[in-house]
Amino acid sequence: MAWAPNSSRLAVCSVDRVVLLYDEHGERRDKFSTKPIDAKYGKQSYVVKDMAFSPDSTKIAIGQSDNIIFVYRIGEEWGDKKAICNKFVQTSSVTCLLWPAEHAIVFGLVEGKVRLANTQTNKSSTIYGTESAVVSLASNVSGQGILSGHADGTVVRYFFGSGESQGKLFVHPVPPYALAWGANSIMVGGCDRKIVAYGKEGNVLQTFDYSRDRTEKELTTAATSPSGQSVVFGSYNRLRVFNWAPRRGLWDEAKPKEIPNLYTITALAWKKDGSRLCVGTLCGGVEQFDCCLRRSIYKNKFEMTYVGPSQVIVRNLSSGTRVVLKSQYGYEIEEVKIMGSDRYLVAHTSDTLLLGDLLTNKLSEVAWPGSGGNEKFFFENETVCMIFNAGELSLVEYENNQILGSVRTEFMNPHLISVRLNERKQKGVEDNKKLAYLIDLKTIAIGKESAIGLGSECFVFIGMGSRRTRPERQKLALGTWNIISL
Known part of the structure; x- marks a missing residue:
C-alpha cells in the first residue's frame, strides 16, 4: 500500500497483482493491472513486492519479484489513461523501494545491493552493495537519508546530502523486517518479538521485550508518522503504537490496538497529513484508522485535528479546505489561533512561532523564545505579519522561516x-x-x-515648530507620516 504525497489517493495492490486506487474517504475510484517482465512468462510468474508514489503524486513505481521496476503514469484526475513511462530491469528480485526525491527511486535487491533509479535518464546505478539480501528500507522525515535492513541483521545508513556518518550503523539480532526512522531515533522489530530503539550512532536507547507474551507473534512491518513523532508496528492481530516524549528523550508505548481475527499485518501506510493509518492484512483486508490526539471546533468555523504533538490539521468547515500546520523542528504545538478576519493562523511552541495564511496556504516557522504570549499581531499587510512585543517590532514574511527584521519603536x-x-x-x-x-x-x-535590525537605516527628520503644543506636534507628525509612500 502507498499514500500519495498530496493525500488524495491510496494505492493498494492485492495478490492478483491489480492496483486499486481509492480516494481519501476510502471509496474505490480506479484500478489498473500490472505486467510481468515478459508476456511469455504469464501473469502468474511474479509477485508485487513494494510500491511508492512519486513526489508529485502522478506516478507509481512498482517493484516486482521478476527483476524489474515499472513506473506507471496515472495522471492527476480519476480515470486518466494509465501508461508505463519507465522500466528498470535488474539482475535479481526487487524486495523494497522508496521514492524520496523528484526523479530518484531507491530500491533494494535480493543480492544485497541498494540502487538508485533515475526516471529522467531511465538508468539505474548502485549506491552501495552488501553480501546480504535487503529486507527493508526506511527514510527520515526530510527524505534526505535512507536506512536499509539486511537479512543478516545489518542496518546501513546513507545520506544524499550532508548528514551524520554513513555506512554500517549497527547489527540487529534478527532480520529487521520492521524498520522505522523516527525524528529522533531508529526503531527495529523482527521475529524475536522485541522492539529496539537505537540512537543516531547505533547505540541502544530502549528495548521493549514481548517474547514472554504467548499471544505476541513476530513483528512484520512498521510505519513512521509524517512528523516522525510516532511509530506503529504490526504483528498478529495487534498494532503497537509508540510516541516520542521530547522532554524525556524516550519512546512511550501507548495501549496496543487488539483486533481479533485480523491475522498477520502485511502492510502499513500512513497518510501524508498524518490523519489516517491504513493496515493491510494477510487475508486481503484493508482497515483504515483515524489518527488523532484530540479534535476541537474553533469559532464554529474551523475543525482543529491534532494528529501528533507537532502537527495540526486545520479544516474550514464551510469550504472544506485544509491546511497542515507542522513544526519542522518537532516542537509540540501548544495552541492554534485563527486571527485577522479568520484568515491567518498563529501557533506557539516552546521555541518557535508558527504563522500561516489560510487563503494562500503559505506557512512560516521562526525562532521565537518564550514571551509569555503578550505579543500583538497585525495582519493589515497580506505579505507580512507585523508582531509587536515589549517595544520591539518584528516582521515575518509568509513562507519564509527567518524573521525579516526587528526594530525598536514605541509607536506601534x-x-x-x-x-x-x-x-x-x-x-x-x-x-x-x-x-x-x-x-x-x-x-x-x-x-x-x-539594513533592518542592523542599525544602518536612512533617517528622515521632520521638523516641528517649537511653539506648537504637544498635541498639535503629535497631530502634525502623524499627518505628515500618512502622506509618505514607498
Missing part, C-alpha cells in the same frame, strides 16, 4: 508602519524590501531588508 500602529515587499522591481536588484516606521514623534526611519 499598522497605519503608521509601511512595509513593501517586492512591489516594484528594480533593475539588477532581486529583492526590493523596505520598511518605514516611527522612531519617535519627530523621526521616521526608512531601511532596506539588509
